[in-house]
Amino acid sequence: MPATVNREIVLASRPDEIPSESDFRAVESPIPSPSEGEVLVRTMWLSLDPYMRGRIRDAPSYSPPVQIGEVMVGGIVGEVIESRTPAFQAGDIVNGSLGWREYATSDGSDLRKVDRGLGPLSTALGVLGMPGMTAYFGLLDVGQPEPGDTVVVSAASGAVGQVVGQIARIMGCKVVGIAGTAQKVDYVINDLGFDYGINYKTEDVNSALSNLCPEGVDVYFDNVGGHITDAVMEHINTGARISVCGQISQYNLAEPEMAPRNMRLLITNQAKMEGFLVGKFAGNFEHARERMAGWIKSGTLRYREDVVEGIENAPRAFIGMMSGENFGKLLVKVSEE
Ligand SMILES: NC(=O)c1ccc[n+]([C@@H]2O[C@H](COP(=O)([O-])OP(=O)(O)OC[C@H]3O[C@@H](n4cnc5c(N)ncnc54)[C@H](OP(=O)(O)O)[C@@H]3O)[C@@H](O)[C@H]2O)c1
Incomplete structure (x- = not known):
């Protein structure tokens, strides 16, 4: 019936x-x-x-x-x-x-x-929808990675983060993912091909980045804000690009945290921080979708x-x-x- x-x-x-x-x-x-x-x-x-x-x-x-x-x-x-x-x-x-x-x-x-x-x-x-488009344009248009750059992404195993890290690898970058469990860190390294992962709940992000990225960070794809972002900022290189996609660490708070005021790092590094909404790129979604579908079919891009x-x-x-x-x-x- x-x-x-x-x-x-x-x-x-x-x-x-x-x-x-x-x-x-x-x-x-x-x-x-x-x-x-x-x-x-x-x-x-x-x-x-x-x-x-x-x-x-x-x-x-x-x-x-x-x-x-x-x-x-x-x-x-x-x-x-x-x-x-x-x-x-x-x-x-x-x-x-x-x-x-x-x-x-x-x-x-x-x-x-x-x-x-x-x-x-x-x-x-997911990967061919809004989160995938967010990853694609937030990384490529806002973050503007170059081959050889070091790219750090937070919420790395999530809908957006998992795609960001893989596209950065496709672009020839070194990729570090930050996530909240050992299983998620293991997944981004061993299943998705990120170079390194950091568990922000058990590791100190600042010292982990000192060990993993002594050359500094060229692109930070920020999904979370808060203390994780403060730590990544300490490692940005001259000319770094920070793609501000999301601030999930703040969403459940009645009042946003007052973070350490480390904006001087943007000055001393002549770096750029840019927020975006994915809808800005809607006119180019079809092209991106077809390109990403090709990567999925060839096995270059995976999703969970x-x-x-x-x-x-x-x-x-x-x-x-x-x-x-x-x-x-x-x-x-x-x-x-
Ligand atoms: N700008 C745009 O147009 C646009 C479009 C889509 C999404 N976004 C943003 O992109 C981000 C990721 O979205 P998504 O759809 O891919 O979600 P998702 O990563 O699949 O799921 C959210 C993840 O955020 C992490 N998280 C939750 N609370 C956290 C905290 N306090 N500190 C650090 N990490 C925390 C959790 O992973 P862990 O276990 O790793 O903590 C959780 O699994 C969100 O901030 C979202 O608002 C922006």
């Missing part, structure tokens, strides 16, 4: 610091019908990403916050099961921001057809996914990601492909 119920996860309350499962609520409603000009999409994969922590905070940002009672925002890959627009047909696989729910209608304006030939459908949310089953488990998985429980790109398998 075809499903009739649509399960959705809404924001129930705003956490001050670490979110809890009670900040989210599962609600059920009938599966919606598409109006003229719309499609009905069945979600197969939901992406869980650190930016969502910002969206449940009622503070000015680059996007408006999710309101209490509203469905959580999130990127999905799903199947069009009914279309009332010539732009899509039933059976099309699409990627868009339809939120934490099993079914959604859309006018299609924010939907992209997924090319099944590029890779497994889940990759449209961390899959949780069932929409009801999205809140717990999201909360866990904010403290490093995920190992690779975090995805919820919402329904069968």
